[in-house]
Amino acid sequence: MTSPVILRLRHHGKLGDGAADALLSCRKRNRLVEPGQCLMRQAEEMNALFWIESGWAMRHRNLANGRRQILNLLLPGDICDLQGLIHTRADHSVTAMTPVMLCEVDAGRFLDLLHNDGQLAASLLWSVVQEEGILREHIVRIGRRSARIRLAHLLLELVRRQALGGGPSDGLIEIALTREVMADCLGLTPVHISRTLSELRRDGLVTLEPQGRLRISDIDALARHADYDTRYLHLARPDHVLDRAGGAQA
């Protein structure tokens, strides 16, 4: 069984077994983090370089007034943080949402690899580009879309991204998300998420499964409904959920 990191990087394009093995050979040790525990704390020195083997985590900022904004969710196969390579302080925290198995990387060996394997370096650069794309999409979502569309977009993104790391691709979100988590992602309140989700359920777009997990009933239908386009994920195979020529914009 291969690591979700490799699965994810293969969505960029060709990544030979040699490059994959080389990357895996940088592993230093695994570490298990319990839900609610920090993988990285705001204002702390960043040193560790790691990826997520299993479990979900979140990047977030806590504000002086007690509010919280979730910047991004981290799924199996996501790398956190290439930025750790330069000496700087974290401007946000990362907290486990489920039990998270981390794979810590030996920075020295990793840097050697970057130098010597151009294909691998390109794939890792791609993962940075994808992460930036995800951040930008999040800005658009929060800045210019209604609560209903925001929520639909978030769910669609999560379903897509979990598939990239080897998770389910049938519309089921593999972990239970609380209303509060969705609210803090989307800049809304849990109460309003509750109402909005009820609407989506009423309209048959989303269903609630055992253990509080959500399922998108028909991914294509919801994507069409919500003007969702996966181009920002920069996947190699052009399998946009929606592949309308030209899409939305000027």
Add this chain to the structure above:
Amino acid sequence: MTSPVILRLRHHGKLGDGAADALLSCRKRNRLVEPGQCLMRQAEEMNALFWIESGWAMRHRNLANGRRQILNLLLPGDICDLQGLIHTRADHSVTAMTPVMLCEVDAGRFLDLLHNDGQLAASLLWSVVQEEGILREHIVRIGRRSARIRLAHLLLELVRRQALGGGPSDGLIEIALTREVMADCLGLTPVHISRTLSELRRDGLVTLEPQGRLRISDIDALARHADYDTRYLHLARPDHVLDRAGGAQA
């Protein structure tokens, strides 16, 4: 007179004259872009690698429903786009807001440099980290802050960033921003920006100067008022506008 790129990168830390000259030696040619013209178009192949010598531009997405979200503003000294190094399609557009002088870079020579000059590579990586920090801060701003604080934050960031590239650092924003631009940055309407800005002016925090330019009357006062902390810019010298120990969060 040195390029704003060099000025900006020096805010990361030591950058010797040798490294600076090496970077400048990658210049291929300059190109002038008129206001309203695109430097890069959504869904187009990215090939060019360039930085901004003078003038302001914006990264933005145009939505199917005619709305626009500005993702980030580009100021003199900003690099656009290191991501161009990998073969992918832009997920957003970049448009000039003023006459913009671009400096196009020879990608081959640039990559050589990255390989051979570790100090320069670190500085460029820093600029990527800073850009990501700016995107994240923008998410927090839009997601969890009131219109008034959002606007104050945006102005504070712009004043700070223009100083990094050699622009004024006295609170005057060097170009006139329309209400519509500010609105599209912050996920608000121009009308509401107008009202909010009037409030800030009424309270003596901001003044309107000739040619529609804005000035922050007292940067520290506004920063305190708006819970603004520059840590996310990852500047080497810890000259946070606010240097309260520990700051806001857990």
Add this chain to the structure above:
DNA sequence: CGCAGACTTGAAAATACTCAATAAATGTGG
């Protein structure tokens, strides 16, 4: 069974939006 945490629902309030009319500012040509 019963508790704790998460969810739902209602009503009232706050925030931001829309539409529309007026006022400044900017640029153009005579």
Add this chain to the structure above:
DNA sequence: CCACATTTATTGAGTATTTTCAAGTCTGCG
């Protein structure tokens, strides 16, 4: 330098969306 056209900004009134507060319900788990 002035009149005019054009764009941008301000202001008011009414509306829509989202929040807040609070009470009640569901669910999973020991």
